[in-house]
Amino acid sequence: MTYDYQETTDDLLKRIDIHSRYGGHNIDDWMLDILPLNPGQTILDVGCGAGKQCFLYHDHLDGQAEITGGDVNAELLEKARNENLRLEKDVKFMPLDFDRPFGVPDNYFDLVSCCFAIYYAADIPFTISEFHRVIKPGGMMFTSGPMPANKKLFYDIITEATGLPIPPMPGSSRFSTEIFSTIQSLFSRVKLEIFENPLTFESTDPFIEYTRASLSEDRKLWNSFFQDKDDFNRIMSQIETVANRRIEKEGKLVMTKVVGGILATK
Numbered sequence: 001m002t003y004d005y006q007e008t009t010d011d012l013l014k015r016i017d018i019h020s021r022y023g024g025h026n027i028d029d030w031m032l033d034i035l036p037l038n039p040g041q042t043i044l045d046v047g048c049g050a051g052k053q054c055f056l057y058h059d060h061l062d063g064q065a066e067i068t069g070g071d072v073n074a075e076l077l078e079k080a081r082n083e084n085l086r087l088e089k090d091v092k093f094m095p096l097d098f099d100r101p102f103g104v105p106d107n108y109f110d111l112v113s114c115c116f117a118i119y120y121a122a123d124i125p126f127t128i129s130e131f132h133r134v135i136k137p138g139g140m141m142f143t144s145g146p147m148p149a150n151k152k153l154f155y156d157i158i159t160e161a162t163g164l165p166i167p168p169m170p171g172s173s174r175f176s177t178e179i180f181s182t183i184q185s186l187f188s189r190v191k192l193e194i195f196e197n198p199l200t201f202e203s204t205d206p207f208i209e210y211t212r213a214s215l216s217e218d219r220k221l222w223n224s225f226f227q228d229k230d231d232f233n234r235i236m237s238q239i240e241t242v243a244n245r246r247i248e249k250e251g252k253l254v255m256t257k258v259v260g261g262i263l264a265t266k
């Protein structure tokens, strides 16, 4: 199955910013806690977007690693390269489409990661076998994605606002099922870690900003909701009405991100 999905830079950066301003926990701390990061490693981050995880690894290892980020989106890669220059880091960025053979050698990386991206792959066994191919024997794969309970409040509000069923999301419907079992079938040791992060909104505005940045990016995944651009604005105002009502009643909105992290050894 092919997913008609293209991340936009502004929406991705907006969501990252809202996670850091309204979240109770920091996902970067969780990742640094569970990832086997060591100086001298070769690291590839697939679906790197604007480079968030690449820069995290770089800073944690004080630049003492060979780090490459790959993404299919040229605009995000350019943003990542500009940030790399601006902050004087030495991360490399390359075009990489995880639906095609990765342009990197076999058995090369100590760690290959893929954060909030793998579930857009058209053919999961193919993509996971590419991860496996490029990781050294004994090296590790890490991938993160939403668990089925992720952002329950977000979907509840959309359902209440529209009366429409939520379409299956590639992340929460594939990550802990098809993706986890495919990794288990190829790698020798596999572990699932869970990260929960409540985002607390005491006013409607940041919740609406978050919703806008999620729905517009995923708009093509929500075909049953959006036939034309007027639908988007109409649905956003219905969502705002429900969010306002809930804030008036409960004083705040708490949307909990429930993220899985799959760690696998080759």
Ligand SMILES: C[S@@+](CC[C@H](N)C(=O)[O-])C[C@H]1O[C@@H](n2cnc3c(N)ncnc32)[C@H](O)[C@@H]1O
Pocket: 007, 012, 016, 046, 047, 048, 049, 050, 051, 052, 053, 070, 071, 072, 073, 076, 096, 097, 098, 099, 114, 115, 116, 117, 120, 121
């Ligand atoms: C939600 S963003 C996550 C970006 C980054 N890992 C982060 O956490 O900030 C999903 C990323 O997957 C990338 N992506 C989607 N399809 C892809 C493909 N076929 N090959 C490589 N990357 C892809 C998008 O361009 C986007 O950068």
